[in-house]
Amino acid sequence: MSLDQSRAPAALIFASGFFGNEAVHVALGVGAAVAIVAGVVGVFTVIRGQSFAGEAFGDIGTAGGSGAFLLGIGPLLGFVIGNVIGAGAMELIGVQRPRGRDLATGIVLGAAIGLGALFLYLTVISQSTSGAAQTILFGSVFEISSSTVPLVILIGAACLAIVATIYRPLLLSSVSAEIAAARGVPVRAIGALYLLALALTVALAAITIGTILSTALLVGPAAAALRLTKSTPRAMLYAAGIGVAALWIGVVLAYDSDHWPPGGRLWPVSFFVVAIVFCAYVLSGLPVAIRERRERRAPAQEPARLGAEG
């Protein structure tokens, strides 16, 4: 690909054809929608310590996605169906009991990985290439068909609606299940609804960056956002912002990457997204580190402390 570098500086960043490309439009739109939902839902995942459940939904999605491929239905539908069944199974085994939670998640996760292994194997031999497996595991945001977009919007809106509806009791039961129960919050039902939102969100993340890395989009931006603010709504806003930025930058870089080594092929978007999310997390520690450094230096100026230290 040759770039006319004298024409516009933007051409350095946006490879030719970027803005006119329908696949790019879908990738940017779906990516933004998914990142916003993942930011909002992910803040609660981190507060509630449910990253393991999120991770499990990624692996359940592998089974759902490859199963869907074998049946000839769209991957998103496969992720959604797989994850909703997975959420139901976790709930039945006892995901809401504090000690039963990891256990229930682990059991369902194990079963899903086994099933996923079988389905992926069948996928590969039925196709005699690893293309479909690659798409399911690592995503391919440029191959999302525009007919999937309404379903993405619908599921994303459902997730946001769930979180908005149960926002207060969910927050209260995340602070303390005991206090929430004492106030009359149906803690278990609220937890189950949240688990459903989580399952759907991971399904959405899986179509953009694949099942294996799907929780990175859920947990990473939220974890970074939580270090930047002490307000829950603002944390959701920041997490959504970080996620959208990561996805869009990832899409741009991936689109550029066909003239990077080895050449002629696009690098996976998921690589860029996860790398950017990781950088955001590392950078989000800076304000705290700087503040702590300043605070450590400040008391040294007080004579009393100086004497004690010296």
Add this chain to the structure above:
Amino acid sequence: MSALLSVHGVDVRISGRKILDGVSFEIGPGELTGLIGSNGAGKTTLFRVVLGLQALSAGSVRIDGRPRSRRGAAVGYVPQKFLLDPDLPMRARDLVDLGLDGHRLGIAWPSRKRRARVEEMLDAVDALRFAEARVGSLSGGEQQRVLIAHALVGQPRLLLLDEPLANLDISRGEEVVSLLARIAREQSIAVLISAHEINPLLPVMDRVIYMADGRAASGRTDEVVRADVLSRLYGHHVDVLNVHGRVLVVAGAGSESDLAGHEAVLPGPGHEHGAALEVGLDGVLGAAGEQPPRPEGKAPR
């Protein structure tokens, strides 16, 4: 009868074991009641009963003359041994705000009225100084006060605190206790505080419920902290002695081993294990300043 909370003949069995055994008491508005008992006496279970979180095997619980209901904000609750997650994205102020209507669906929109109410509550528990701090980063005592404000902001008639003094040092504990006594009086609500030790509560307590092995004795402090009443409760003879303005509850002959099980009631270190349950009746027998001088060599703790 104008009792705000009346508990009558409550039995609780959990997998065949009797955890509460015929517990009865009443408390009224504006009163501060101490629920005193060692580990495993059944204090937390009794709270869960009042909150409607624990099924009864027998008996009844009435709040404001009505059967207990699980919904709403009529009962404020601060659970036992509770520390907030340091990463929780909430300022102390936000947690108090959540106390207003955290059980309702949807999102709360900020308003001047909410803000004023939260501000007032933060002030009442002397927490304005750290209102903007991340709530999980506060000390145990500060979190305690924020949680009390959270429980009170919804204007409950009854406030339950499960061992609020367990992770506070003595002077912080005194502050919390006098704060709660003031709130009980000023807002005319009933406050029920559980504790291992009766000492810190004595100066402010209107009534006491003494618990041992799921049974309870209740009444005014001077009616309950008596040899005959406590002997009946513990199931063996104890003496209640008045020593230099303090009261000691001492195990009778041959029952030391029984009392050793109540180690949590024992005061701080330096006391012979299982020898005595010490009860300082400072608040009942006179203000702390009026205490007779202690004999030499026995420095006050």
